[in-house]
Amino acid sequence: MKRRKSIMTALCVTVLASVALTACGSNSTEQLNPKDNGSSGGSKTLTFWRAGTDAPEKAYWTRVIQEFEASHPGVKVNYSEVPFGNDMETKLNAAYASGTAPDVLSYTLASVAQRANLGQYEPLDAYTDKWDGKSDMMESVLNTGMYKDKLYGLGFIPDPRVLLWRKDLFEAAGLDPEKPPASWEELAKDAELLTKKDGNTTVTAGLAIPTANAWTFWQSFVLQNGGKIIDADKNEPLFDSPESIEATQYIVDLVKKGVTIPNDSAKSNENLFPNGKAAIAYDSPAAYVNTQKDHPELAGKIGVSGPIERKTKATFAGMRLLFMSSQSKQKDLAFEFMQTVMSKEETWNRYKELGTPVVLNSLKDDYIKDKPEMNQAVFDAVSYGEGAAKVTYSSKMYEIISQHLEAAFYNTKSAEQAMKDAAAELKKELPNLITN
Amino acid sequence: MTRKWPTVLFSIVMFIIALLMLFPFLLMVVTSLKTMGEIQSPTFTFIPKHWLFDNYAEAMGRGEWLRYFYNSFIVTGVTVVFSLVFNSMAGFAFARLRFPGRDVLFFSVLIGIMVPPQATMIPTFLMMKMFPFFGGNDWQGQGGFGFINSYTGLVLPFIAGSFGIFLCRQYFLNFPRALDEAAQIDGANVFRVFFQIYLPLSKPILATLAIFKTTATWNDYMWPLIMTNTEHMRTVQLGLTIFRSETNVEWNLLMAATTLVVLPLVLLFLAAQKYFVQGIVTTGLK
Numbered sequence: 001m002k003r004r005k006s007i008m009t010a011l012c013v014t015v016l017a018s019v020a021l022t023a024c025g026s027n028s029t030e031q032l033n034p035k036d037n038g039s040s041g042g043s044k045t046l047t048f049w050r051a052g053t054d055a056p057e058k059a060y061w062t063r064v065i066q067e068f069e070a071s072h073p074g075v076k077v078n079y080s081e082v083p084f085g086n087d088m089e090t091k092l093n094a095a096y097a098s099g100t101a102p103d104v105l106s107y108t109l110a111s112v113a114q115r116a117n118l119g120q121y122e123p124l125d126a127y128t129d130k131w132d133g134k135s136d137m138m139e140s141v142l143n144t145g146m147y148k149d150k151l152y153g154l155g156f157i158p159d160p161r162v163l164l165w166r167k168d169l170f171e172a173a174g175l176d177p178e179k180p181p182a183s184w185e186e187l188a189k190d191a192e193l194l195t196k197k198d199g200n201t202t203v204t205a206g207l208a209i210p211t212a213n214a215w216t217f218w219q220s221f222v223l224q225n226g227g228k229i230i231d232a233d234k235n236e237p238l239f240d241s242p243e244s245i246e247a248t249q250y251i252v253d254l255v256k257k258g259v260t261i262p263n264d265s266a267k268s269n270e271n272l273f274p275n276g277k278a279a280i281a282y283d284s285p286a287a288y289v290n291t292q293k294d295h296p297e298l299a300g301k302i303g304v305s306g307p308i309e310r311k312t313k314a315t316f317a318g319m320r321l322l323f324m325s326s327q328s329k330q331k332d333l334a335f336e337f338m339q340t341v342m343s344k345e346e347t348w349n350r351y352k353e354l355g356t357p358v359v360l361n362s363l364k365d366d367y368i369k370d371k372p373e374m375n376q377a378v379f380d381a382v383s384y385g386e387g388a389a390k391v392t393y394s395s396k397m398y399e400i401i402s403q404h405l406e407a408a409f410y411n412t413k414s415a416e417q418a419m420k421d422a423a424a425e426l427k428k429e430l431p432n433l434i435t436n
Numbered sequence: 437m438t439r440k441w442p443t444v445l446f447s448i449v450m451f452i453i454a455l456l457m458l459f460p461f462l463l464m465v466v467t468s469l470k471t472m473g474e475i476q477s478p479t480f481t482f483i484p485k486h487w488l489f490d491n492y493a494e495a496m497g498r499g500e501w502l503r504y505f506y507n508s509f510i511v512t513g514v515t516v517v518f519s520l521v522f523n524s525m526a527g528f529a530f531a532r533l534r535f536p537g538r539d540v541l542f543f544s545v546l547i548g549i550m551v552p553p554q555a556t557m558i559p560t561f562l563m564m565k566m567f568p569f570f571g572g573n574d575w576q577g578q579g580g581f582g583f584i585n586s587y588t589g590l591v592l593p594f595i596a597g598s599f600g601i602f603l604c605r606q607y608f609l610n611f612p613r614a615l616d617e618a619a620q621i622d623g624a625n626v627f628r629v630f631f632q633i634y635l636p637l638s639k640p641i642l643a644t645l646a647i648f649k650t651t652a653t654w655n656d657y658m659w660p661l662i663m664t665n666t667e668h669m670r671t672v673q674l675g676l677t678i679f680r681s682e683t684n685v686e687w688n689l690l691m692a693a694t695t696l697v698v699l700p701l702v703l704l705f706l707a708a709q710k711y712f713v714q715g716i717v718t719t720g721l722k
Contacts, residue, residue, distance in 0.1 A: 047665070054681030055498050080665045083677045087661055094558055094662045098565040100584060159682075268685050275476040290684050294472045 046333055047078045050106035051088045051320070060353050068340050075333065084108070096120050096327070103328040104337055109144055109155075109319040109387040110394055116152045117392050122324040123150040127335040133342050133360075140383055141359040144319045147390055153321030154342055157356045160317035160381035161220055161282040161307065164291075168301045169194055169204070169279040180280075180305045184224075184250060187280070187308060191259040194279035202258050208278035209255055210265035214405045215398040216316045217265065220282055220307060221247040223314030223386055230389050230397065235430055239401060240423035243311075249415040252408045282307065282315070285378050289355055304374040306381055317385020357382050393433035400425050464698075468492070468691035475687050488688070495679070495692040500667060504675040511590045511660075511671060512653045518595035519649050520642055526596065527604020528630050532616060542605070548598030554658075561662055564589045585665045594653060600645055607641040608634060643711030650704055672697045 050061060058081060065077045080102070082088045088107065092115075095101040101120065115121050128134045128151055134142070137154070145153035167177035173194050181187040191206030210217050219229060227243030230236065238244065254260070261277055263270040273281035274291045276298070281287070285304075292299050307315040322338045324331060340346060348363060350356050351370075357378045358367045368375045388394050404422035408415045463482075467475060468491055470484045529535075530542045564583040567573060572580020583589030611634070619629045635642075657673040664670055676697065679690040 049665075052682055053677040054684075055678060057681075058678075078666065080667075082661070083680060084682055087658075087677075090557075090658065091662045094561045097558055098562050098584075100565060100581060269687065274684070286682075286684070294476060 043074045043076065044330060044333060045076045045078055046104065046330065046337060047080070047102040048104045048106075048337065049080045049082060049091075049102040051082060051084050051108060052106075053081045053083050056354055060350065063353075064341065064346065068337060071340075072333075072336070077337070092120075099327060101325040101327045103325055103330060103334040105323050105325065106156075106320055107153075107323060109153075109321060109390070111323075112145065112147050112152055112321070113390045113392045113394065115323075116147045116150070119326055121152045122326045122328065122331060123152060124154065124324060124335070124338075125151050127324075127331075128154075131335075131339060133339065133344075136344070136360045136362050137342075138359055138361055138383060140317075140385065141319070144387055145321050153323045154338055155319045155321050155359055156341060156347070156350070157320035157354075158317055158359060158382045158385070159284050159286070159319065160357070160378060160385040161216065161284060161315045162288075162377050162381050163280070163305045163307055164273055164283050164288055165280045165303045165305075166278075166298070166301060167303055168298070173279075177303070180303055181308060183308060184310055188250070188254060191254060191280060192257060195257075195259045197258065200258070202261050203277075205261045205272050205278040206259040206280065207254060208263070208272035208281035208283070209251060209260040211255065211260065211262040211409050212264035212406060213266040213402050214251075214409075215402045216318075217282055218248065218251060218401065218405055219386075220314065220316045221251060223316075224307065224310045224312060226311035230391060232389060232391050235391070235434060237397070237423040237426045240419045245416045245419050248405070248408065248419050251405075252415045252418075255409045256411075284318075285355065285357065285374065288374065304377045306377045313380075313384045315381050315385050317382060317387050319387050393430070396429065396433055397426055400429070461698075464691050465695055467687055468689075468695050470688050472686065472688055491688045491692040492696070495689040496696070498689070499675050499678045500670075501672075501675060501693075503668060504670050504672045507587075507669060508654060508671045508673075510587060512650055514587070515591050515594050515653045516646050516649045518591070519597065519600055520645060522596040523600030523645060524604045524635070524638065524642065525630065526601045527606075528608050528634055530601065530605045531608035532611075532629075532634075533626065545598050545601050549602065557658065557662070560593050564592065564663065584663060585669050587669075589663045590660060590669075590671075593659070594649075600649065603645055603648075604638075604641060607638065611637070640711045643708045647705060647708055651701055654701055 048061075048065070050057070061079060061081075065079055069075055069077060082091050092101065092105075092107075096118075112121070116123075124145075141155040141158065142151070144155045145151050163180055165180050170177040170190075175190060175193065181190045187207065193206065194204070195202055195206035196204035222229065222239065222244045225243045225247040227241050227247060228238040230238055261272055263272055265271070269275075271283070271287065272278035273283050274287050274294065276291070276295055288302055288304055291302060306313070322341060324334045324338065328334050342359075344360055344362060347358050347360050348366070351358050351363075351367065357375075358364070359382070364379060368379060389397065391397065400422050404413075404418040404425075407413050407421075408418035413421065466482060466484055469487050469489065470491075471486065471488055474481070474485055526545075530538060530545075565581060566577030567582040568575050568577045570580075570588070571582045571584065571586065573582050574580075583592065615633065616629060619633055624632070655673060656671075660669075660671045660674055664674070676690060676693055679686040679693065
């Protein structure tokens with residue numbers, strides 16, 4: 001009798017546990033879009049994920065989505081935001097593996113080759129061929145979304161590197177605050193003059209050079225010197241070319257002269273210019289805005305110009321793009337959403353609300369007129385900027401380059417040897433890295 | 437008088453170690469009271485120049501923090517309660533019952549400790565997505581989203597685990613066999629032995645397991661990240677990402693929010709530290 005009572009008690013506990021968990025599940029599950037392939041009873045649900053979690057951009061997307069839903073009765077947009085980097089990668093991998101990838105996503109240029117190669121991004125050519133807005137997009141921006149002759153993403157938030165300089169520190173060092181360095185030679189000379197040291201320790205960097213994860217900074221100089229990073233068709237590293245070695249030598253010499261403070265470009269809190277620890281930097285327009293926001297005393301004391309031209313006009317330019325998932329069950333609606341974001345009106349709103357550079361030729365004049373002291377340089381940088389190489393192994397390649405640059409900075413090897421070793425290491429790794 | 441010296445010296449050393457342990461927390465609190473300009477200033481100052489308590493209000497004004505805390509409390513609470521029940525029962529079975537295949541089964545549980553959670557994350561996610569009859573799924577687990585973006589999905593994979601079972605088993609092994617025999621002579625069945633004899637004597641291990649489980653669940657970031665898709669289902673750890681953008685981190689607000697997020701764990705530890713230390717000592721864990 002007692003045994004039966006105990007068994008009954010155990011069964012009751014198990015049933016209660018199941019009911020409690022089930023209740024948790026059914027009552028609290030946010031409705032996604034089960035079974036209806038995104039539409040049921042005339043209503044449709046579109047899922048949109050964006051990389052990044054900052055509040056200003058969240059406010060922007062909230063407004064865009066509200067307006068899109070208002071102009072598309074019966075459509076609901078499920079919005080989700082995910083931090084950049086490994087977090088987004090893990091979440092996307094899980095989503096694609098389980099068939100729950102979003103219809104549209106805002107993500108980085110670095111993802112194009114890898115995810116397009118895996119068939120996770122939908123080619124957009126069939127949609128953009130019928131879309132008027134394509135001809136208005138800046139050529140450089142349109143090209144960032146191309147991979148193997150197909151368009152996979154629409155660039156909408158460029159992040160170019162421009163030359164920023166502190167006019168107050170220029171003046172204090174006896175330099176003309178309105179005249180930024182115009183050549184590599186002038187840049188090196190000014191950087192040395194502007195560097196402040198306490199004994200052997202640099203306390204104000206003349207030029208902010210990252211000493212870890214330095215590849216974006218390095219790429220700007222290689223490109224300016226007429227060099228290339230990689231031949232993507234032949235998978236042939238080109239960063240051991242004479243142009244690349246000369247650019248590397250130039251950066252290494254400056255680091256050895258102590259014009260920078262050791263810092264990691266992957267750690268935003270170590271970024272020298274916004275922290276007020278550098279006189280000159282190649283940084284994003286966001287750094288210009290953030291520096292003045294965090295240091296109100298510097299308002300009007302920061303200059304912006306395009307990168308220095310050596311053999312060619314070039315700079316690094318990151319890009320955020322809109323992608324359509326190949327798993328989307330409602331691709332037409334997904335492209336309508338993308339079109340809305342890429343429209344002239346919304347591009348201008350984005351500039352006004354977030355300060356992001358425009359990507360449409362038709363907005364060039366208005367954009368430059370709005371803030372001529374900064375926007376001309378930014379627009380130019382977007383026009384000739386080049387982002388991360390579009391190869392499936394780009395993250396590994398840049399990791400190798402950064403490691404060898406670090407070795408050259410800290411005297412372990414010469415600049416030439418560092419680049420040759422980096423190219424050799426990549427060649428050795430390539431058979432394991434190339435995915436077709 | 438001379439006998440006191442070693443005690444004093446020991447106390448001084450322990451005080452210094454305690455200060456070192458406390459320093460990161462202090463740094464977090466003082467950073468939460470600074471301006472961004474002060475944090476980024478080339479000259480570091482420990483004490484804030486201006487005590488900016490408004491940072492806390494501003495941090496909590498960003499995002500739905502009440503909802504994040506609510507979600508974290510629900511997920512942590514349910515996970516801890518269920519894990520205490522399942523882990524202690526399994527631990528008891530492995531320690532005190534004799535049944536065929538017990539040791540092989542326990543060995544397979546131990547293997548679970550050796551597999552890193554990163555390796556099982558995607559398979560577990562797929563299991564949650566394809567759970568039959570839930571979240572729009574049919575009997576084959578197709579057609580819907582299963583437990584994705586639900587409390588069940590956040591709780592279910594963590595209500596039993598190798599570590600908890602191992603911890604409880606080690607504790608239950610310490611009891612004398614005579615205790616079971618006496619209970620059997622008195623006519624108690626196995627459930628009664630567990631619930632009326634072993635469980636009341638297991639407060640230290642249950643408190644220890646509760647603290648471990650609470651800390652792990654409350655601090656978990658990656659699982660809620662891939663399992664939830666909407667703001668409404670976010671937990672506090674995901675809420676902290678609000679203060680980080682691609683190019684900038686608002687350290688003062690991040691530290692203010694982190695201080696508040698850490699607070700429940702600190703209070704829990706202070707309340708249960710007596711049992712916690714006792715549990716660790718008894719199971720021989722270090």
